[in-house]
Amino acid sequence: MKHQFLLFLIPFLFLACNNESGTKSEDKKSPERDVSAITEEPESLVNVDLKDIRERDTLRAIMTYSSTSYFLYRGQTMGYEYELLTRLANHLDLHLEVVVAEDLDKMFDMLQRGEGDLIAHGMTITRERKEDFRFTKMHTTTHQALVQRKPENWRRMKLHNIRKQLVQDPLDLIGKTVHLRENSSYFQRIQNLMDEIGGEINVETVSGEYTTEDLIQMVASGEIKYTMADHNIAAINKTYNPILDISVPLSFSQRIAWVVRKNSPELLEEINSWITSMRKKTDYYVIYNKYFKNKKAYKRRIKSDLYAANKGKISQYDDLIKTYADSINWDWRLFASLIYQESKFNPKAQSWVGAKGLVQMMPATAKELGYTNLTHPETSVKAGSKYLDKLEQSWQEIPAEERHKFVMASYNAGPNHVADARRLAEKHGGDPNKWYGEVENYLLKLSQKKYYTDDVVRYGYCRGSEPYQYVREIYERFEHYKKFVPNE
Numbered sequence: 001m002k003h004q005f006l007l008f009l010i011p012f013l014f015l016a017c018n019n020e021s022g023t024k025s026e027d028k029k030s031p032e033r034d035v036s037a038i039t040e041e042p043e044s045l046v047n048v049d050l051k052d053i054r055e056r057d058t059l060r061a062i063m064t065y066s067s068t069s070y071f072l073y074r075g076q077t078m079g080y081e082y083e084l085l086t087r088l089a090n091h092l093d094l095h096l097e098v099v100v101a102e103d104l105d106k107m108f109d110m111l112q113r114g115e116g117d118l119i120a121h122g123m124t125i126t127r128e129r130k131e132d133f134r135f136t137k138m139h140t141t142t143h144q145a146l147v148q149r150k151p152e153n154w155r156r157m158k159l160h161n162i163r164k165q166l167v168q169d170p171l172d173l174i175g176k177t178v179h180l181r182e183n184s185s186y187f188q189r190i191q192n193l194m195d196e197i198g199g200e201i202n203v204e205t206v207s208g209e210y211t212t213e214d215l216i217q218m219v220a221s222g223e224i225k226y227t228m229a230d231h232n233i234a235a236i237n238k239t240y241n242p243i244l245d246i247s248v249p250l251s252f253s254q255r256i257a258w259v260v261r262k263n264s265p266e267l268l269e270e271i272n273s274w275i276t277s278m279r280k281k282t283d284y285y286v287i288y289n290k291y292f293k294n295k296k297a298y299k300r301r302i303k304s305d306l307y308a309a310n311k312g313k314i315s316q317y318d319d320l321i322k323t324y325a326d327s328i329n330w331d332w333r334l335f336a337s338l339i340y341q342e343s344k345f346n347p348k349a350q351s352w353v354g355a356k357g358l359v360q361m362m363p364a365t366a367k368e369l370g371y372t373n374l375t376h377p378e379t380s381v382k383a384g385s386k387y388l389d390k391l392e393q394s395w396q397e398i399p400a401e402e403r404h405k406f407v408m409a410s411y412n413a414g415p416n417h418v419a420d421a422r423r424l425a426e427k428h429g430g431d432p433n434k435w436y437g438e439v440e441n442y443l444l445k446l447s448q449k450k451y452y453t454d455d456v457v458r459y460g461y462c463r464g465s466e467p468y469q470y471v472r473e474i475y476e477r478f479e480h481y482k483k484f485v486p487n488e
Contacts, residue, residue, distance in 0.1 A: 046114030050092075050266035053117055059094040061085050062116035064101045065309045065484075066213050068236060068291045069121060072308040072484040073301050075315050075340040077477065080291040081120045084139075084278075091274050096476075100483055105183040105208030108133070111261060118267070119259040122230070124185045129259075134268050137275045138255040140288065142230040144189055146173075146248040147219050154243065166245055167226070174199035178226040179215055181206055186228040189251055213237060213309075220244055230256070232292050239295040240302045308484045315345040317358065320378055322488070324385035328392070330404070333481040335385070337474045338408065347377045359384030391415060398433050405435035405471050409443065413467035416459040421446060423456040440468050 063070045070079040089096035099116045101107045107119050125135045151165050180186045182205040215227040220241035234246040260268050278284040301307045314336045325332035342360035343349040350356050357380030371383040391407045398406050409418050421443035422432040430438045445451040446462035
């Protein structure tokens with residue numbers, strides 16, 4: 001039966017290929033043209049290319065929340081596109097800024113308006129989209145599949161009886177209702193499919209706030225009967241929802257890539273060069289398998305209370321962190337980012353120098369503050385908050401918006417080395433009250449003899465690269481935390 005179905009489907013699929021319809025879970029369409037012409041303006045509204053991006057020192061990537069693209073798990077920012085993006089940003093020697101598209105239907109508009117430099121999300125390469133945008137080299141290929149729900153008692157049924165109750169052929173969709181985003185490649189594909197089979201399929205459209213994964217989950221829960229998805233997305237979601245059937249293909253393989261504006265040729269060339277290089281490395285394929293093939297890891301993440309696709313918890317210690325962050329008037333997500341940096345939320349962590357607990361405090365320092373038993377989570381968090389507050393009191397001359405960066409650097413390297421870096425900055429005409437690009441740079445220089453022997457330096461050599469990265473990584477993670485978790 002399966003082989004007969006595939007033979008029947010082939011002529012329809014050839015027609016689909018000739019139409020070059022799209023296929024990825026988070027794509028777009030303009031009702032008059034195919035899924036690709038999402039903007040009203042054919043030309044870009046901004047003129048930004050790699051040279052301009054380098055001048056601002058930041059690559060802005062438009063992404064969306066999903067369990068494979070961009071999410072938070074146990075305090076760590078993860079995702080297929082996110083991991084690739086971090087490597088691209090490192091390759092370009094740029095900072096990475098994630099711009100979240102809350103409405104998937106607006107991603108292309110956001111790109112045209114200059115809110116981001118690229119769409120780092122799996123988009124189907126179609127002829128219509130190529131009229132207004134430029135695609136990078138493809139990352140992968142996939143095909144569209146019908147997502148439907150097996151009978152409730154499917155585990156006790158024979159396979160052929162299950163199949164009898166499912167759509168097995170596109171013709172079976174005539175008269176049935178499929179839920180899709182109107183501005184997705186799936187919507188255009190279903191229009192083409194109706195032409196091919198000569199029958200009407202009822203299409204119920206949903207807003208761009210619904211991701212393909214949302215719709216898949218709605219099928220699994222029985223809220224809706226049918227949707228469409230890229231097979232790789234559907235397959236990993238089926239891991240957690242075995243009641244789903246994704247066996248009916250609705251398209252041939254299609255290419256999935258990232259998107260840039262037409263007037264960003266230098267950026268496109270550099271990204272393509274990077275993709276070519278990455279494809280020669282095992283790491284490139286390991287990342288894909290991590291999010292689309294590792295079913296055990298996926299199930300473990302989805303079941304966890306510490307998984308956040310768009311909002312949720314950072315760690316099992318959130319309540320403790322909130323309590324003690326509030327006591328010192330800190331944003332609890334910033335404190336949480338510091339704790340992740342120190343211990344990855346492991347209360348039993350111990351460093352090679354003897355620092356212990358969630359906040360990795362030295363026992364002698366904790367004892368001065370009146371605390372012992374640093375492996376006890378509440379004791380550790382409370383001691384850490386007290387020490388941060390103590391450090392903050394020593395930097396009261398620093399403006400409030402900058403002060404926490406100095407506190408963090410002091411937490412890592414000690415306040416004396418930070419004070420040395422401030423004096424060096426002032427001596428060389430820098431701003432001793434500004435961290436990024438000023439004091440942090442002089443902290444780096446404290447590993448050079450020319451600087452650590454300077455008359456204004458009182459505490460000598462410092463391996464400044466560690467606190468330099470420490471502050472940057474904590475604040476970068478903090479920016480992600482703010483996107484995923486509300487500040488209650």
